[in-house]
């Protein structure tokens with residue numbers, strides 16, 4: 001994301017928060033760049049979330065995560081990539097997979113599915129169209145309950161289909 005935050009600085013900041021008893025909320029973007037394939041985007045988010053959980057556990061720091069599937073915002077660099085078919089936002093199934101792989105990590109996860117009206121047409125995370133509503137509803141419910149079973153019982157023909 002080119003935020004200029006080194007791992008060393010991140011660790012220092014986490015230690016400072018831990019010493020003050022302050023909770024860390026980490027915002028994790030899913031597939032934020034055209035260089036990432038769908039699979040890369042999933043793996044990167046899983047690694048990042050595990051890293052946040054492990055850092056919290058090591059430092060005695062309370063951590064939680066906000067998982068943000070990337071959408072294509074109007075006027076962004078991603079819009080250009082999206083229009084030249086170099087980028088598509090992550091699928092909802094990918095978000096489900098990421099969360100399921102974090103089960104047992106002890107990391108509360110909220111999912112941010114709101115584009116605040118900023119996305120270009122067709123530029124949001126989605127599935128086949130038939131199951132989108134059910135999967136979105138389950139993800140929203142999960143955010144409130146942290147109940148993984150809500151995500152395990154979902155199915156659709158599009159689930160295992162490559163994109």
Ligand SMILES: [Zn+2]
Pocket residue numbers: 127128129130131132156157158159
């Ligand atoms: Zn579907």
